[in-house]
Amino acid sequence: MASKAWLISVRKILEEWAACKIPTIQRGFVWNEERIKEFLDSIIKGYPVGSIILWTPKDEFPHAPLIDNLNKEPNNTYILDGQQRVTSLFLVYNGWKILRNGELIEVRPVYYDPKGNKLFVSSSKSAEKRGIDVSLILKAYSGDVEAYQELMVKYPNYAKTLGELARKILDYEIPYYELKDNISYDEVADIFVKVNSAGVKIENMHMFLSLFVGTLPQELSDVKNEIIAIHKKFGARESFGLTFETILRFVFHNLGVKQTQLSDNRKFKSAIKAVWDKYGANPSEIRDVVSCSERAIQLALNYLEQELGVVKTSFIPSQNALLPLFKYFYVNDYETPEKLPREERKHLAKLFILSSYVGRYSGNTKIDQDLGIITKGRFPIEQLIKRLEEDNHFTIKDFERDKNKFAEAIKVQGRKYIMLLIIALYKSHARDWTIQEKRVVENVKANDYEVHHIFPREYLSRFDIIDSDLVNDLGNLTIIDPYINKEIGDNEPLNYLSAYSEFLEEHFIPVEQELWRVENFENFLKKRREAIYDFILEEILV
Known part of the structure; x- marks a missing residue:
């Protein structure tokens, strides 16, 4: 088993590694264009980008091609570690998209801004007004005559700068290890686990x-x-x-x-x-x-x-x-x-x-x-x-006692309260406050909903009520149509709830208007929390 690290330039990787394979122990390509941009930036600055491990067994193992390549015979070399980096290089060189096993892998282009000497990501057509596609630069200086001519016609004033940039990328050397001997699949798997555990990559x-x-x-x-x-x-x-x-x-x-x-x-x-x-x-x-x-x-x-x-x-x-x-x-x-x-x-x-x-x-x-x-x-x-x-x-008694505790329900740790809300609204056949009278569950399924603060946050802040355990408590939240939520804005409940009176009971909102006043905010929360908890208990838990 080889343990010596060799060096290979990006240019050589693009010329010689297209026919490599990805063993099934590798995950799919998961980097986005921002990660690719950071990777290229490290190469340009000469920073280390990690090593690559290749494996050339005698037998064939389950795999996918690195890149679908009709012009080259596949070899029996597998990229055991580093395929995110290698795939990124082939994406850059191939205009930001490749095929792997017939499936398209595509990312947004990375551009080079010669004035600011920096990279940026964009899919906008106007990006070429302030930057140059790095894919075009790489192809132009890798022997692609058409790409070179296009680059010189479009950006003649930056020829020297672009040539230096291309050389920094293409001549950059990446260390790699090559496992050649007839090592077993178990050994390869062990290497894979250790490599990926060390960096918590997978x-x-x-x-x-x-x-x-x-x-x-x-x-x-x-x-x-x-x-x-x-x-x-x-x-x-x-x-x-x-x-x-x-x-x-x-x-x-x-x-x-x-x-x-x-x-x-x-x-x-x-x-x-x-x-x-x-x-x-x-x-x-x-x-x-x-x-x-x-x-x-x-x-x-x-x-x-x-x-x-x-x-x-x-x-x-x-x-x-x-x-x-x-x-x-x-x-x-x-x-x-x-x-x-x-x-x-x-x-x-x-x-x-x-x-x-x-x-x-x-x-x-x-x-x-x-x-x-x-x-x-x-x-x-x-x-x-x-x-x-x-x-x-x-126990169920602990669940009952919780109805008297105020708690933040918006953040991740409060999802158990949002869960109770959505179940209660579904079981009560709650509608979305629109004239179409859609069921709330339909809005949620279509991602067309808003978590509504019955006492709006802006409104409460005028009275110095900013404690998130109160403002974002289950008792102050319901789910309605986004347009209705926007229309209500920061209106006080006393001014707007009457307009939606036909929906209040199915949303467990107390109908006593006295409770809609800010001075009775905590009493409102208690009554609505109790209504939701009691409903869940009666309908499902007991």
């Missing part, structure tokens, strides 16, 4: 996915893409917003990997071995598990929307609380959420609300425990609630 679960897929036979190498496709389906902003981590937690638990193993790279090897001990005789079942996991996620999200009106992750404290719901639909063969017995629907809702509210699944051990319980049979709500009460020291 989250543990992403790293586990990459290492796991690298052990799959070639006919199953697209499993990684299938898992990524699940994230694309449920992770988009216009969709539910699931994180990749949540999906990986669920899929790998279904394959027999514990959450504690996913979070510790020292346990990766034994976890992957356990999967192969289970599925080695019939590896195609792995694809079945992934497919069933996707179906379970879809059913669980449909259930959340239909039962609680939860359609976005931005309204829940932690996505880990979704895992028991996913597992429930994975082990129970329901075609649709509507097929669930009524009592079971309520049990699921109760567990989801309480575990989210108290933050039960912040640790891996409790996730493993509860998913294990659900796997064993029908939904054991009593056992799960008992565990929550014992482990988290939280």
Whole structure:
């Protein structure tokens, strides 16, 4: 195994490395144009940019091409570490877009401002008035005659400056290591883990996915893409917003990997071995598990929307609380959420609300425990609630007492209150205060909503009420149409609430006008908080 570092210029990388491969243990390209700009800036200034590790095994491993290149035969050299930097260089050289496995990778152009001697990012057509496309500069000084002629015609006064800039980039040397001998895949995986752990470049679960897929036979190498496709389906902003981590937690638990193993790279090897001990005789079942996991996620999200009106992750404290719901639909063969017995629907809702509210699944051990319980049979709500009460020291009575506590609900730590609000509004069939009378959940699903302060912040500040625990308390917040929110502005409740009287009760807003006065602000908050908590208790928790 080679341990000596060699040096290679950017020019040589562009000439010789286009036919390299990306092993599946690497993640996809994630840098944006700002990162590329910083990378180029470091090169121009002569700063170190890190080393690259290449691997040339005798056998072929699951991979993607660095760049789709019809003019060159692919070699058997893999970029084990450094593909973000190498991909960035090829993006610069190829006009900011390349194809990889037929999929377009594209970023906004980086320009060089010769007057200010700095780089900037822009997609505006007017960018060329104050800067020069770095891609054009690089191609012009790499032997592209047409690019050179275009550069000289457009920017004749900067020929010397641009030539010096191009040379700084093209002649810059990057250190690289080349692993050639017949080292095993396990050794390569070990190197990959150590390299990425040192710089915290890849989250543990992403790293586990990459290492796991690298052990799959070639006919199953697209499993990684299938898992990524699940994230694309449920992770988009216009969709539910699931994180990749949540999906990986669920899929790998279904394959027999514990959450504690996913979070510790020292346990990766034994976890992957356990999967192969289970599925080695019939590896195609792995694809079945992934497919069933996707179906379970879809059913669980449909259930959340239909039962609680939860359609976005931005309204829940932690996505880990979704895992028991996913597992429930994975082990129970329901075609649709509507097929669930009524009592079971309520049990699921109760567990989801309480575990989210108290933050039960912040640790891996409790996730493993509860998913294990659900796997064993029908939904054991009593056992799960008992565990929550014992482990988290939280009961329904504690939940009831919380209705008398003011707390910031806008920030991340206050999401449990926003969750209660969206569920209560959904269950009360709350509308958005417009003449169209759309349900609030429709606005949220379409990302066309505003969190409205019933006593506007500007209005409260006139009376020196600035404590965020009061101003942003659950009792002062509701969800309405953005246009209506803007129209209300900083009006006092006494002046505007009457105009929306038909919507007040379904938004749990006290109808006693005396409570709409600023001197009764805290009493207003208490009454509305109580109404929301009592509604959740009566409808779902008891």
